[in-house]
């Protein structure tokens with residue numbers, strides 16, 4: 001082949017390539033193009049093998065022409081390959097496009113259990129008044145639960161709190177006063193003490209408003225100058241905080257083995273506002289908590305000098321407050337984990 005024939009072959013091959021590359025529409029036809037124009041049986045390869053027949057003086061020129069041809073075909077191939085990749089990517093993006101008009105999946109957040117909403121509310125209130133918070137075990141010694149609270153073994157007042165016995169010396173605590181016994185023991189007869197004890201307690205009870213388990217927040221203040229007036233003011237503030245300023249608060253004399261004098265506090269009825277109805281058994285008031293001045297025996301039993309120290313104590317039922325606040329009909333709803341009940345307290 002002389003140089004002119006080679007030039008002609010190159011022109012012809014380039015023309016064929018330009019015509020073929022236009023027809024390439026996918027990866028398969030691109031592979032065909034590669035095989036035909038860059039493969040072993042391509043014009044390019046044939047021209048390379050012809051090189052040995054080219055006279056040596058023309059070898060350099062012809063070599064460059066063939067290399068340039070191969071380069072040009074490769075560029076056509078690469079350009080097309082990139083083009084096809086971009087088209088495929090565009091297509092994929094179109095298919096995977098997120099339709100922002102579609103509604104999303106919403107995750108329902110949990111909400112505070114009404115029982116713990118009341119615990120937190122009462123706790124916040126007392127922390128605001130400078131009280132500490134104390135905790136203790138639910139399986140408690142008879143000593144802490146009863147004896148330190150002025151309820152000796154075989155004393156008839158134990159009947160007021162029918163408890164679950166584990167052994168002769170261990171009970172499921174029937175009130176959180178047991179924690180107060182622990183706090184007093186830890187303070188070794190030195191005041192002041194200003195503490196609340198929130199927690200679960202257990203008694204042998206079972207009806208719509210009583211259950212074998214319920215929550216209590218008990219409070220204890222021991223100092224050289226804690227008075228009955230302080231107690232009444234504290235309870236009035238608490239009840240107005242919990243049930244609103246419009247509720248009237250009433251105190252009645254009562255009896256507890258660990259306080260003397262003892263009182264119970266009532267609030268005016270939600271249903272009738274104090275005129276009397278079925279809900280308040282025509283009294284106009286609803287019983288809400290018990291309290292009193294710490295019995296001198298309790299002070300002495302727990303290592304305090306009752307000629308120096310005095311104090312007051314109170315206990316409020318968490319479930320009872322929650323039932324009244326949220327109009328709940330059965331105390332057992334607090335621990336049966338019915339999602340339909342709990343979701344009523346869900347706030348958006």
Ligand SMILES: [Zn+2]
Pocket residue numbers: 269270271272273274275276277278279280281282284285
């Ligand atoms: Zn009423």
